Amino acid sequence: MSPPNDAGPREWLHWLRTTDDEPVAIVRDVLSTAGWVVAIGLLLFAVSGVWPPMVAVESPSMEPHMSRTDLVFVMEEHRLAGDAARDGTGVVTYAAGERAGYEKFGSYGDVIIFRPDGESDRTPIIHRAHFWVEEGENWYDEANPEYVGGADDCGELAYCPAPHAGFITKGDNNGAYDQVGALALTGPVKPQWVVGTAEFRIPWLGWLRLQFAESPVDRPAPVRRSPAAGGPADGAVANLSAPA
Structure with missing residues (x-):
């Protein structure tokens, strides 16, 4: 009553x-x-300093260290940045991490979430930062020859010489850098394109979030590399909506 x-x-x-x-x-x-x-x-x-602070992984390109449906906690890259971080970026590259013994998710360097080419209407990518390039740099000799998609020199790479300074990135399960080949995912990743760094993952918890994401018709299709472009794995993408 x-x-x-x-x-x-x-x-x-x-x-x-x-x-x-x-x-x-x-x-x-x-x-x-x-x-x-x-x-x-x-x-x-x-x-975390990032909203939303959790992202759901949508593809297998970071396997075995991240899997589709993992929920990943994201930290603003300047918070708790490693001592080996690139000046002014808060991001430790694979190359710097190897020298300093800094590891994240089973390998050297930070895994970063970034907007490809800085475009807010494209699905963000979650890949590892491998090394830094300066504007105009011929970075072919610095690259791992296994990840250049069979290119023989800088002229055969999509973004070489580098059109601007930024990170060269790659999914752990992909056979080529994101900046290589006709199906290159992005140019060198500028610091301002970085959403944050991945800190830890919770397996399977992203499954529910993905069920409430856009339908496959509405969601941007993942980019698939042909073997000639450097490997069959999809580009890993992170769903930047808050988990359901």
């Missing part, structure tokens, strides 16, 4: 918190759950 009409705010509040009236109890539970979700989200944001 509800309080009398002349009851004050305190009586009504007490009734709303304690009543067994089914419609009110359902609404109360929904609001309570929503409040906890918002509180947890705000706490994660405060820690």
